[in-house]
Amino acid sequence: KLVAAEKCPLTCTALKPQGFSPHQLAALCKTFAVAGIDIIKDDHGLSNQSFAPFAERVAACQIAIEQAFHETGRRSFYAPNLSGGPKTVFEQAKIAQDLGVQVIMASPMLVGLPTFYELVNEHLRIPVLGHPAFSGALRISPDLLFGKLFRLVGADVVIFPNYGGRFSYSDTLCARLAAQARQPWGNLLPTMPSPAGGMTVDRVQEMVDFYGLDTMLLIGGGLYTAGDALLERSREFVERVQHSSTTTG
Secondary structure, three states: OOOOOOOOOEEEEEEOOOOOOHHHHHHHHHHHHHHOOOEEEEOOOOOOOOOOOHHHHHHHHHHHHHHHHHHHOOOOEEEOEEOOOHHHHHHHHHHHHHOOOOOEEEOHHHHOHHHHHHHHHHHOOOOEEEOOOOOOOOOOOHHHHHHHHHHHOOOOEEEEEOOOOOOOOOHHHHHHHHHHHHOOEOOEOOOEEEEEOOOOHHHHHHHHHHHOOOOEEEOOHHHHOOHHHHHHHHHHHHHHHHHHOOOOO
């Protein structure tokens, strides 16, 4: 509803690389917003570094989002990454919401599951993306972690490694994770699956056919490889997703 895409998959990308200033990240944010991408999130490595302090970065990216909206008439949303100890994360949540942010991201395994749960239930009035950073590969079942725990502690979107990218998840496992995100579970609301990692624009139709329309596709590096044609590649991403909604039931 936020992005008026109730009958179409959502699009998402990430602001990177490390070392960019708030001004540089805001310029990227505006490029992606002008292209029509729904959610433009911080890369999970962005926190409160000296080169891009949290409050300064969030303010700059929010201004960029608003500028893009006034130019295009289409609303995109910037999702800053919250990270640190509980006190820091809760303070960042207040800063972000006071600046008008409508979506945020946090990594449950980095901030801690209890902190993430308290963040969602006591400090946020906006949707939160659950990022898989620090989740490990061998110590906990993905079906439990991404299929259940992230949803249980309040993630509205669960980001997980997609099959066929740079991670080793199988298509069977990814299908289960998407199904677990949406299936009835007591009084819990469904969450939205977001396959990511090594995704490319030319796989959009495949991904939508596989995951369905109630999905958020996250492409980061696959857009940046376009170099100076970043705006055009990002628009292609959006157009392919929009087209996919007319060919997928």
